[in-house]
Amino acid sequence: MLRTYFLAVWVCMTAPAQEPTLLVLLKGASALAFYTMEGQLQATVPVGQHPHEMVVSPDGRFAYITDNGTMRIENPGRGGNTVSVVDIAARKRVDTISTGRYRRPHGIAYDARRHYLAVTTEAPDQLLLIDARKRKVIANFDPKGQTAHMVSFAPGKSGSEYAFVSNSGANYLSVVQLTTGMTKTIPSGQRPEGSLVSPDGKELYVSNRESNTITIVDTERQAVINTLPTGKGPVRLGITPNGRTLVYALMHEKAIGFADMETRREKARLHVEGVPISLSVSADGKYAFASAEEQDTVYVIDVTGMKLIRKFQTAKGAGPDPAVLVMPGKE
Helix, strand or coil: CHHHHHHHHHHHCCCCCCCCEEEEEECCCCEEEEECCCCCEEEEEECCCCEEEEEECCCCCEEEEEECCCCCCCCCCCCCCEEEEEECCCCEEEEEEECCCCEEEEEEEEECCCCEEEEEEEECEEEEEEECCCCEEEEEECCCCCCEEEEEEEEECCEEEEEEEEECCCCEEEEEECCCCCEEEEECCCCEEEEEECCCCCEEEEEECCCCEEEEEECCCCEEEEEEECCCCEEEEEECCCCCEEEEEECCCCEEEEEECCCCEEEEEEECCCCCCCCEECCCCCEEEEEECCCCEEEEEECCCCEEEEEEECCCCCCEEEEEEECCCCC
16 A cells, blocks of 8 residues: 555655755655645655664755664664665655665764764664765774664764764663774663754753653763653654754653753643654754654644644554754755
């Protein structure tokens, strides 16, 4: 059924319009979908099997997608070993980057200064450094963790010198120095997953799914400086460009949380019908996007009003995960 659905979309697809495009990664359908803000499907692009995460290049030209090969990190299986490169304007996959013997790529981050990608793999646990322009792995590091999950670059004296890795199978983060490969660990809550650096680069926020907290790390000192209590099951995070409002998906509570980062307190929860597993905030800070994989639903949220604007359905079984808005002028 999914194959027929996608063929119909490809036949009807039109040229990209000069309006925001919502990219939705379909984990179950193994595709990247292009939607309008109103939830109208414009196109789909096949990628590797069961993709998990994606990042968009700062110029908005390419989406880089980890082709994990399994639906969930708990599932057994050899998994995939590629990162798909999708040309956003052309709406097609233009390349794949091999991760070689490092399989089940998962987390991914982009260093805008050096045009590097950081990619975590689960089999074995590894942190890969990829040159996005040359589209090849240039270094690999042992994060000394268990089930490497999400990853964030953090600034140093000469650019993004460090990568912070959330170890979902352990209760700590790994900090990898990208020049020397030296690794240290930082304690977190139970099952750390989401990872996000503040707009000024000074803090790292890590969501701890099973302890219902967000760990706040000073990126320069590489030490925990605070813990923010949340609702049940925080997984993915987004933040407004002024750094004042942190937004996160609460999968065990079927809700979206909002925290005031000046007071370090949760200020509101927006309950939804499905189980949100992903969260992103638009570059202008106006909107948040969350997906409920099991319910095949994407939520569009007003960040300032902390209210639901709309929700829309993907194809049955498509399994939407991360959703990212690409603004006009970047395509």
